[in-house]
Amino acid sequence: MSLESDYQKYLKLTGHEVAAAVLAVGASLTSHRDDALLTPKQAAAKLGVSIDLIYELCASGRLRSRKIGRAVRIHPDDLRDLDEDSIAH
Known part of the structure; x- marks a missing residue:
C-alpha cells in the first residue's frame, strides 16, 4: 500500500488527520520487516x-x-x- 492510501484508510478509521498521518507513517516504516x-x-x-x-x-x-x-x-x-x-x- 502507498502512504496516501494508508493515510486515507486511517483517516476513515480515526476521523482525525494527525492520528491518521502518524499511523500511516508508522505503517510505512514497518511494512518491510525483511x-x-x-x-x-x-x-x-x-x-x-x-x-x-x-x-x-x-x-x-x-x-x-x-x-x-x-x-x-x-x-x-x-x-x-x-x-x-x-x-x-
Whole structure:
C-alpha cells in the first residue's frame, strides 16, 4: 500500500488527520520487516567506514536517514544508493 492510501484508510478509521498521518507513517516504516532499518553503527559496518562518517553523511543529506525520536535510522536501500564520491569526500 502507498502512504496516501494508508493515510486515507486511517483517516476513515480515526476521523482525525494527525492520528491518521502518524499511523500511516508508522505503517510505512514497518511494512518491510525483511528490510529492517539500520543503526548508524550497523550502516558503518556494512560500508566499512566510521560511525562519525555515517553521522556526517546523514547530517549533510548525502545519506538519506530517518529520525525516530532522537535515534537515527537508515534504510538498507539508501546505503545501496549512496555513491562512492560521497563516502570518499
